[in-house]
Amino acid sequence: MAQVRNKQVVLRKYVDGFPKESDMNIVESTTTLKLPEGSSDVLLKNLYLSCDPYMRILMTNDNITGFGAYTLGSPLIGNGVAQVLESGDQDYKKGDLVWGTTKWEEYSLVPSSQIRSKIEHADIPLSYYTGILGMPGMTAYVGFFELGSPKKGENVFVSAASGAVGQLVGQFAKLTGCYVVGSAGSKEKVDLLKNKLGFDEAFNYKEEPDLNATLKRCFPEGIDIYFENVGGKTLDAVLLNMRVHGRIPVCGMVSQYNLTQPEGVTNLANLIFKRVRMEGFIVGDFYHLYPKYLEFVLPHITEGKVVYVEDIAEGLENGPAAMVGLFSGRNVGKQVLLVAHE
Amino acid sequence: MAQVRNKQVVLRKYVDGFPKESDMNIVESTTTLKLPEGSSDVLLKNLYLSCDPYMRILMTNDNITGFGAYTLGSPLIGNGVAQVLESGDQDYKKGDLVWGTTKWEEYSLVPSSQIRSKIEHADIPLSYYTGILGMPGMTAYVGFFELGSPKKGENVFVSAASGAVGQLVGQFAKLTGCYVVGSAGSKEKVDLLKNKLGFDEAFNYKEEPDLNATLKRCFPEGIDIYFENVGGKTLDAVLLNMRVHGRIPVCGMVSQYNLTQPEGVTNLANLIFKRVRMEGFIVGDFYHLYPKYLEFVLPHITEGKVVYVEDIAEGLENGPAAMVGLFSGRNVGKQVLLVAHE
Ligand SMILES: NC(=O)c1ccc[n+]([C@@H]2O[C@H](COP(=O)([O-])OP(=O)(O)OC[C@H]3O[C@@H](n4cnc5c(N)ncnc54)[C@H](OP(=O)(O)O)[C@@H]3O)[C@@H](O)[C@H]2O)c1
Ligand SMILES: NC(=O)c1ccc[n+]([C@@H]2O[C@H](COP(=O)([O-])OP(=O)(O)OC[C@H]3O[C@@H](n4cnc5c(N)ncnc54)[C@H](OP(=O)(O)O)[C@@H]3O)[C@@H](O)[C@H]2O)c1
Numbered sequence: 001m002a003q004v005r006n007k008q009v010v011l012r013k014y015v016d017g018f019p020k021e022s023d024m025n026i027v028e029s030t031t032t033l034k035l036p037e038g039s040s041d042v043l044l045k046n047l048y049l050s051c052d053p054y055m056r057i058l059m060t061n062d063n064i065t066g067f068g069a070y071t072l073g074s075p076l077i078g079n080g081v082a083q084v085l086e087s088g089d090q091d092y093k094k095g096d097l098v099w100g101t102t103k104w105e106e107y108s109l110v111p112s113s114q115i116r117s118k119i120e121h122a123d124i125p126l127s128y129y130t131g132i133l134g135m136p137g138m139t140a141y142v143g144f145f146e147l148g149s150p151k152k153g154e155n156v157f158v159s160a161a162s163g164a165v166g167q168l169v170g171q172f173a174k175l176t177g178c179y180v181v182g183s184a185g186s187k188e189k190v191d192l193l194k195n196k197l198g199f200d201e202a203f204n205y206k207e208e209p210d211l212n213a214t215l216k217r218c219f220p221e222g223i224d225i226y227f228e229n230v231g232g233k234t235l236d237a238v239l240l241n242m243r244v245h246g247r248i249p250v251c252g253m254v255s256q257y258n259l260t261q262p263e264g265v266t267n268l269a270n271l272i273f274k275r276v277r278m279e280g281f282i283v284g285d286f287y288h289l290y291p292k293y294l295e296f297v298l299p300h301i302t303e304g305k306v307v308y309v310e311d312i313a314e315g316l317e318n319g320p321a322a323m324v325g326l327f328s329g330r331n332v333g334k335q336v337l338l339v340a341h342e
Numbered sequence: 343m344a345q346v347r348n349k350q351v352v353l354r355k356y357v358d359g360f361p362k363e364s365d366m367n368i369v370e371s372t373t374t375l376k377l378p379e380g381s382s383d384v385l386l387k388n389l390y391l392s393c394d395p396y397m398r399i400l401m402t403n404d405n406i407t408g409f410g411a412y413t414l415g416s417p418l419i420g421n422g423v424a425q426v427l428e429s430g431d432q433d434y435k436k437g438d439l440v441w442g443t444t445k446w447e448e449y450s451l452v453p454s455s456q457i458r459s460k461i462e463h464a465d466i467p468l469s470y471y472t473g474i475l476g477m478p479g480m481t482a483y484v485g486f487f488e489l490g491s492p493k494k495g496e497n498v499f500v501s502a503a504s505g506a507v508g509q510l511v512g513q514f515a516k517l518t519g520c521y522v523v524g525s526a527g528s529k530e531k532v533d534l535l536k537n538k539l540g541f542d543e544a545f546n547y548k549e550e551p552d553l554n555a556t557l558k559r560c561f562p563e564g565i566d567i568y569f570e571n572v573g574g575k576t577l578d579a580v581l582l583n584m585r586v587h588g589r590i591p592v593c594g595m596v597s598q599y600n601l602t603q604p605e606g607v608t609n610l611a612n613l614i615f616k617r618v619r620m621e622g623f624i625v626g627d628f629y630h631l632y633p634k635y636l637e638f639v640l641p642h643i644t645e646g647k648v649v650y651v652e653d654i655a656e657g658l659e660n661g662p663a664a665m666v667g668l669f670s671g672r673n674v675g676k677q678v679l680l681v682a683h684e
Contacts, residue, residue: 064582064615065612065615066586066615066616067615231610231611235610240406244408250610250613250614251614252614253610253611253614256611257611261608262608262609262610262611263606263608264605264606264607264608265606265607265608265610266603266604266605266606266607267604268573268577268592268595268604268607269573269595269598269599269604270407270622271592271620271621271622272592272593272594272595272622272623272624273406273407273408273409273622273624274408274622275621275622275623275624275627276621276622277619277620277621277622278613278619278620278621279613279617279618279619279620279621280612280613280614280615280616280617280618280619281614281617282614282615282617285617
């Protein structure tokens with residue numbers, strides 16, 4: 001059986017502080033495109049890989065999160081869109097397009113249980129299954145609707161608002177009849193939020209010397225739902241501006257993942273005064289809602305009522321830069337890595 | 343109409359940092375024990391006053407909480423047990439014993455809407471209506487059962503555990519079949535928790551150099567419910583020890599009320615990793631459950647299955663010291679101020 005090249009992005013060393021491209025390596029291994037005899041796994045050709053902030057957490061070797069860590073010298077593991085080359089599980093067959101957990105390489109052999117879903121909607125960009133139709137989409141949906149319990153007319157604030165998750169939270173909030181403000185890290189992103197993504201208001205948090213004052217200006221009556229993506233100073237300012245019975249779905253704290261000593265949040269007593277519910281979640285606990293989510297979101301996509309901004313890097317060799325870029329905000333929209341065309 | 347002396351505890355100046363006795367004054371005013379013509383108020387003889395940590399918050403003049411502030415030169419306002427001397431509201435009559443919001447003075451004229459409940463259980467110490475049968479009791483009940491959603495066998499941690507609220511949370515948790523650990527600020531209190539209040543384990547947080555290690559020792563499998571009374575360092579250590587799907591009813595943060603700059607809490611990202619719900623509440627939102635609470639707790643009191651530790655100071659002139667003592671942990675159990683016998 002012929003061997004083929006299998007380019008990989010592997011973790012070279014555990015990361016301390018901000019990740020650097022040099023923490024990862026591009027490796028050219030080889031592989032045989034043949035399922036081992038009797039295997040129930042699937043052999044995948046990876047097409048699109050998803051660059052996600054949580055992957056930074058798996059680049060640390062302390063497992064404080066309980067999620068484990070990447071193995072040094074092995075390819076990164078993450079979500080992706082792939083084509084089935086061979087399948088030992090009768091639920092999948094050669095040629096199927098799928099999305100789920102795969103590896104940062106050209107070809108992957110994975111247990112079929114790692115496939116999240118077959119892709120049935122040929123009229124929609126495949127890359128969307130790393131974003132709006134994949135993990136980040138479900139994250140926005142679950143965090144906003146299940147934990148946020150939004151009501152029409154409520155005031156919603158979203159941080160990292162132009163990102164993979166944030167841009168959807170904002171649009172879902174508008175669909176619900178909420179007033180929505182987003183924060184992001186550049187003028188370009190702020191323009192995107194206001195002019196393309198339908199946010200009522202947006203600001204560049206890097207240019208606001210007093211986030212409390214900014215939020216007071218944007219929300220004179222306070223915030224009902226804060227969709228938390230960043231943590232740290234933003235959360236602290238938000239706590240001063242929550243409304244009675246407000247909700248804070250805690251999706252992520254990307255500003256803290258690279259700090260050896262996370263920033264201290266000082267205004268938590270406002271949770272009491274304002275009877276606020278702050279609740280962390282992991283999208284993985286909610287995939288039973290995926291069919292319901294598709295039912296909700298597909299028509300909106302088709303009718304152009306929900307749009308999705310992607311930032312597509314090409315080629316595995318650009319993976320490390322794409323990954324690292326998440327933490328300087330280089331990505332505009334969902335960061336995808338194109339590995340191969342179908 | 344004869345005038346009588348009406349001794350009062352008034353706020354002399356707004357408090358900055360830790361409250362001092364000298365922030366309050368004992369004032370001897372006079373009053374007429376007669377309801378004004380046509381008034382629908384009630385005239386009360388105050389018997390027991392409740393010393394509560396939240397009162398410190400009303401001694402600051404910034405109203406950041408939305409709860410307002412005390413008026414300088416006027417008596418403190420708080421919960422208490424009183425006897426009706428005269429009533430303009432037909433629901434109450436002379437001689438009735440009641441509890442609700444009253445003032446730190448011998449006699450108070452208050453709107454009848456401030457009465458929370460008539461006292462019907464003559465076989466129970468009257469002072470209990472400032473504690474187990476009053477606001478702190480309801481607080482423990484609501485926070486533990488409504489927000490904590492405890493299940494048999496779960497691991498519960500309570501801070502300020504020997505206090506008015508904490509001692510009940512611990513006992514309610516034991517009644518539910520939970521494993522319960524409490525923290526408190528002296529050896530005497532730790533003994534009380536273990537030997538009288540039925541906690542499985544207890545520690546003096548002032549003597550533990552590494553709260554994270556202490557909690558790991560007490561909860562090798564993690565904490566399901568943390569009943570939050572103190573905030574700050576304790577909360578930060580707890581966040582490292584929560585179990586998946588844990589709950590943190592946020593009742594109070596007494597360690598922070600006197601700090602101009604509250605301590606920073608750095609481990610909030612664990613809310614995500616462990617999918618923890620942290621929820622602030624104010625007992626005042628839950629008084630519709632008071633009859634249900636009485637139904638639950640009265641038999642336990644009568645049968646001696648729930649006990650209640652009180653610390654009773656005598657005389658309004660000892661009010662400022664009792665109040666201030668809450669913040670050095672001088673009180674052992676519920677701090678009550680006896681104003682007059684029935
Ligand atoms: N709980 C879950 O199951 C789950 C699932 C998916 C994602 N998440 C979390 O959701 C959040 C957003 O993820 P995403 O996939 O949508 O990523 P993303 O927003 O597309 O990319 C990350 C963005 O975070 C912002 N950022 C980076 N460093 C920051 C800092 N120090 N302060 C403020 N913002 C910073 C940058 O945007 P700016 O230019 O605007 O700074 C960057 O573009 C992350 O915290 C992620 O961990 C959680
Ligand atoms: N949300 C609500 O509706 C509601 C209602 C009632 C009470 N609460 C809150 O519940 C908590 C307990 O109230 P309580 O009435 O039961 O008071 P308490 O526990 O009877 O008295 C206060 C106790 O707090 C402890 N304390 C004081 N300073 C501290 C510090 N720096 N660090 C740690 N502990 C400290 C002291 O005990 P140690 O000797 O153990 O340090 C002190 O005895 C308070 O935070 C209060 O504000 C909230």
